[in-house]
Amino acid sequence: MPERKEFSYSIWLMPEGKDYQRLAAITNRLSKEYKSPQIRPHVTLVGGFVGDVEKFLYLAEGLARDISPINVELGAIGTFDEFFRSVFLRAKKSNGLMVAYETVSNMIPDIDPHFSPNSQTYLPHLSLIYGNFDPAKKQKIVESVQMPQRGFRATGFYCVANNERDKVWPELARFELTG
Numbered sequence: 001m002p003e004r005k006e007f008s009y010s011i012w013l014m015p016e017g018k019d020y021q022r023l024a025a026i027t028n029r030l031s032k033e034y035k036s037p038q039i040r041p042h043v044t045l046v047g048g049f050v051g052d053v054e055k056f057l058y059l060a061e062g063l064a065r066d067i068s069p070i071n072v073e074l075g076a077i078g079t080f081d082e083f084f085r086s087v088f089l090r091a092k093k094s095n096g097l098m099v100a101y102e103t104v105s106n107m108i109p110d111i112d113p114h115f116s117p118n119s120q121t122y123l124p125h126l127s128l129i130y131g132n133f134d135p136a137k138k139q140k141i142v143e144s145v146q147m148p149q150r151g152f153r154a155t156g157f158y159c160v161a162n163n164e165r166d167k168v169w170p171e172l173a174r175f176e177l178t179g
Contacts (some may be wrong), residue, residue: 010047015152036131037167064175070096073151091124
């Protein structure tokens with residue numbers, strides 16, 4: 001798989017209100033306990049846009065008008081030997097999520113090859129922690145997670161800048177899903 005670009009843009013689906021607070025309590029605890037980058041709970045809808053940011057935001061805003069709010073169902077905890085998918089909650093490939101994914105991935109050009117859109121390989125998930133951990137540490141992390149809920153309703157697109165070098169992901173804009 002190609003290396004991720006150091007700087008790019010993504011569209012995230014994020015919980016809000018109490019759903020956000022519950023999940024953020026988990027991600028914040030894990031990032032402090034394991035000295036990993038602090039992350040906001042999210043499911044990446046599409047990532048790796050490497051073109052002009054104004055074009056990206058314009059497209060995202062237009063697409064948000066065509067897509068209805070999405071019920072994101074969270075399932076089992078998974079682990080991979082990947083920094084950005086070290087320990088995560090799988091998200092069900094529901095009809096609403098996949099329609100949004102297909103719509104957005106087909107309309108956003110200039111995607112980093114690492115994120116090549118493909119509904120067969122798309123693995124929607126909500127990362128609980130980023131990092132390179134040995135299997136024993138991942139198992140300890142998994143065992144420490146008490147899931148407060150099994151999903152959330154995404155009502156907006158969160159457009160973020162991916163700064164892979166400094167491991168920060170500032171929010172650029174939020175567009176309400178009104179389709």
